[in-house]
Amino acid sequence: MAEVKLLGTWPSPFYYRVVWVLKLKGIAYEFIEEDLNNKGPLLLQHNPVHKKIPVLIHSGKSICESMIILEYIQEIWPQNSLLPADPYDRAIARFWIKFAEDKVNPLAFAGFYGEEQKKAIRDSLEMLETTEEHALRDKTFFGGDKIDLVDIAFGQLSQWLQMVEDVTNVKLLDASKFPRLQRWINNFKQVPIIKENLPDYQEMFAYFKALRVMLLSSK
Amino acid sequence: VSTQAISDVVFIFISASEAGTSQHNIYIKTAQICGCERKGDMAESNVKVLGTWASPFVMRVKIALHLKSVRYEDVEEDLLAPKSELLLKSNPVYKKIPVFFHAHNPICESLIILQYIDEVWTTSASSILPSDPYERSQSRFWAAYVDDKFFPALRRLLIGATEEDKKAALAEVVEGTVVLEGAFGELSKGKAFFGGDNIGFVDIALGSLLGWIEVIGKQCETKLVSEAKTPRLVQWADCFSAHEAVKDVLPDVDKLADFGLKLRAKILKALAPTN
Numbered sequence: 001m002a003e004v005k006l007l008g009t010w011p012s013p014f015y016y017r018v019v020w021v022l023k024l025k026g027i028a029y030e031f032i033e034e035d036l037n038n039k040g041p042l043l044l045q046h047n048p049v050h051k052k053i054p055v056l057i058h059s060g061k062s063i064c065e066s067m068i069i070l071e072y073i074q075e076i077w078p079q080n081s082l083l084p085a086d087p088y089d090r091a092i093a094r095f096w097i098k099f100a101e102d103k104v105n106p107l108a109f110a111g112f113y114g115e116e117q118k119k120a121i122r123d124s125l126e127m128l129e130t131t132e133e134h135a136l137r138d139k140t141f142f143g144g145d146k147i148d149l150v151d152i153a154f155g156q157l158s159q160w161l162q163m164v165e166d167v168t169n170v171k172l173l174d175a176s177k178f179p180r181l182q183r184w185i186n187n188f189k190q191v192p193i194i195k196e197n198l199p200d201y202q203e204m205f206a207y208f209k210a211l212r213v214m215l216l217s218s219k
Numbered sequence: 220v221s222t223q224a225i226s227d228v229v230f231i232f233i234s235a236s237e238a239g240t241s242q243h244n245i246y247i248k249t250a251q252i253c254g255c256e257r258k259g260d261m262a263e264s265n266v267k268v269l270g271t272w273a274s275p276f277v278m279r280v281k282i283a284l285h286l287k288s289v290r291y292e293d294v295e296e297d298l299l300a301p302k303s304e305l306l307l308k309s310n311p312v313y314k315k316i317p318v319f320f321h322a323h324n325p326i327c328e329s330l331i332i333l334q335y336i337d338e339v340w341t342t343s344a345s346s347i348l349p350s351d352p353y354e355r356s357q358s359r360f361w362a363a364y365v366d367d368k369f370f371p372a373l374r375r376l377l378i379g380a381t382e383e384d385k386k387a388a389l390a391e392v393v394e395g396t397v398v399l400e401g402a403f404g405e406l407s408k409g410k411a412f413f414g415g416d417n418i419g420f421v422d423i424a425l426g427s428l429l430g431w432i433e434v435i436g437k438q439c440e441t442k443l444v445s446e447a448k449t450p451r452l453v454q455w456a457d458c459f460s461a462h463e464a465v466k467d468v469l470p471d472v473d474k475l476a477d478f479g480l481k482l483r484a485k486i487l488k489a490l491a492p493t494n
Contacts (some may be wrong), residue, residue, distance in 0.1 A: 049364065049398065063356045065363060075352040091326045098328055099312065130312055195365040 004029040006053040007043055009036055009207040011199035011207060014105075014158040015054045020152055021070050023193045025077045036110055065099055070149055082149045093150050096135045096142060100153035103127040107156060107164055117170070124172050131157075132178050142186055145184045158179065159198055167208050266291040267320035269305060271298050275427035275479050276329040277317040278468050282423050283333050283347060285464035299481055330362055333420060345464075348420050361402050361413070363423040369395040373428065375456040377435050377479065378486050385439065392443055399425065400449040407451075411458045418462055426459040430469050434476045 006022070006029050008015030022029050034043050034053050046062035046160045056063045056072065063069045074082055084090045104127060106120070131154065136142060142150035157173070165172055175182040188194055266284070268291050270277030284291050296306055296316050309318045309325040318325050319332040321339070326332050337347040348355050361464035379385035405423060406413045413421035436443040450454050460469055 058353075061353050063353070063360075065360060066357045068356050068363065070350055071359065072356040075355065087335055087338040088321070088324055088326070090338070091331050094334065095326070095328055095329045098331065134312060 003057075003059060005032055005057040006030070007032050007034050007046065007057065008053045009034050011204045012053060013185065015150050016197065016199070017066045017155055018054045018056060018069050018073075018192060019197055020155065021073050021082065021149075023197060024082065025080050025148075027077055029075070034213075039074075066126050067101060067149075067153060072150065074149065082143070082147075082152070084143075084148070093143075093148065096150045097153040099130070099135065100150070100156075103130075104154060104156055117168070121170060121172070128173060128178055128181060132181050136180050136184055138180070139216060141184065147188065147194075151188060154184075155188070155194075158185050158194070159201065163201070163205055163208055166205060167212055229378055232448075265320075265322045267294060268292070268317055269294045269296055269309065269320070270317040271296050272470055273298065273475060273482075274316055275431060276315075278427040278430075279329045279423050280317045280332050280336070281468045282427065282464050283336045285468065286345045286347065286418070288334060289336070289340055298305070299485060328422065330420075331484075332361075333423065345417055346419070349414070356407060358413075358420040358474065361399075361406065361421045364398070365404070365421070365424045365428070369399065369425075370428065373431065373435060376439065377431070378483055378490075380487065389439060389441065393445075393448065395446055396449045396452060400452050403451050403455060407455075412455065418459060418464065422455075422459055426456070426465065429456055429460060430472060430475050432480070433472050434479050437472075437476065438479075 004022070004027060006015070006018055008018065010033070019031075032042065034040060036053070038108065039051055043053065043055065044051060045066045046057060047053075050064060052064070053062075054069060055064055057071045058072075058076070063072050070082070084093055103123070107124065135150070135154075141147045142154060161173060164170075173181060173185075189198065232248075266289055268277065268280050268284070269407045270280065270293075272295070281291075294305070296303055298301075298316075304315055306316065306318065307314055309320070310316075313327060315327070317329055317332065318327055319335070320326075321335075326335055335348055348358055369392070372388055372395055376385060376388035376392055379388050402421070403413060408415060410416050412418050413425070418426070432443050444456055446453050459465055
């Protein structure tokens with residue numbers, strides 16, 4: 001069987017997206033931890049353009065950008081399909097995946113300090129409103145009865161969002177304003193593969209808190 | 220009375236009474252009420268593109284439809300005027316063109332539309348994405364590079380207010396062309412296009428920008444895709460522009476330059492702080 005390696009960093013949500021999908025499809029892989037403060041030759045060789053994780057290396061070939069990696073995995077290993085079979089439904093799924101990329105991804109970098117904070121809060125609330133009203137609506141998961149790549153794309157909201165709120169002391173997802181999203185977070189975290197593969201909250205909190213202190217002091 | 224006529228009437232009724240509901244919801248409800256298949260009449264005459272002649276993202280969709288020999292209705296949106304009802308209703312999230320309609324079902328985001336077109340019209344000769352999954356991932360990667368890195372730099376060069384802004388943007392754009400020259404070497408494998416013998420996903424993603432690249436270049440008095448730094452891209456640009464599926468879609472450069480000035484003025488006015 002061909003070799004699968006995943007270059008990543010705890011606790012990056014983009015790395016976790018790939019972990020979730022590899023495990024949901026039962027694909028064995030080797031994890032290679034990358035130190036982002038000291039980027040190694042493997043990362044520079046396999047992602048020379050962006051120099052970012054995650055990078056999937058399959059039979060020596062590298063694939064970069066988490067959602068592109070996930071479409072690749074879906075095509076090579078179609079079992080437990082994570083995209084709709086119908087082309088129109090698939091186009092809608094891709095639309096929401098792109099929305100998550102454009103609007104949810106920035107949360108990972110938590111530009112929640114100084115003057116950028118007000119704008120970041122406004123943008124986040126707008127993103128949550130659109131997600132609640134248009135993307136999720138009354139479904140259990142974005143994928144319907146079970147999770148699919150859209151849920152994976154929004155996966156950051158399941159734990160990383162709360163961490164950003166706790167580290168910055170800013171409440172974004174008020175359960176009374178976003179009941180569907182709150183329900184989704186609870187359901188998503190109960191999916192066995194997700195439940196078993198989330199970073200330890202306390203460790204992650206400590207890590208980001210320290211990171212924020214460092215960023216603030218350098219400003 | 221045909222089912223199409225019934226669904227049109229129901230659609231109008233629902234959209235009038237549920238303003239603000241996403242377009243997708245409206246179409247699902249229509250289908251449920253009249254008991255017809257959501258997609259209804261899938262005849263090729265039911266293909267519509269909401270866009271504008273000047274938008275490279277709209278050009279992408281038209282090139283793809285030409286490649287597949289699919290006829291469509293061209294609905295023009297005036298970018299210099301307030302956004303139309305149709306646009307606001309069919310793309311409530313981003314309110315941007317292109318919006319592609321197939322049997323009244325709207326799809327937004329040009330690269331997503333391209334993949335849909337490729338997946339639905341499979342009988343014609345030209346495949347837009349390669350069939351091999353690894354090559355597909357490479358095509359997606361480079362198309363994303365065009366949209367996420369190259370295009371924003373180009374846009375900053377167009378609307379750059381100060382000399383400093385323009386200089387920084389120019390450096391980024393030129394660096395981008397060099398990176399893309401490298402990508403062309405990798406993907407084309409010695410053939411004429413990123414897609415090999417035929418134009419494909421990356422050709423369309425980048426090629427749709429050629430008109431604007433020329434206009435912005437003239438404004439800066441520089442050839443953005445230069446013979447010196449990117450000889451293969453220069454050759455590729457000529458081949459792409461001359462292609463059957465492309466030549467009637469790429470706009471006249473003078474007309475685009477004139478439009479560019481008006482668009483730049485509109486954007487700068489919107490960005491300027493109010494007193």
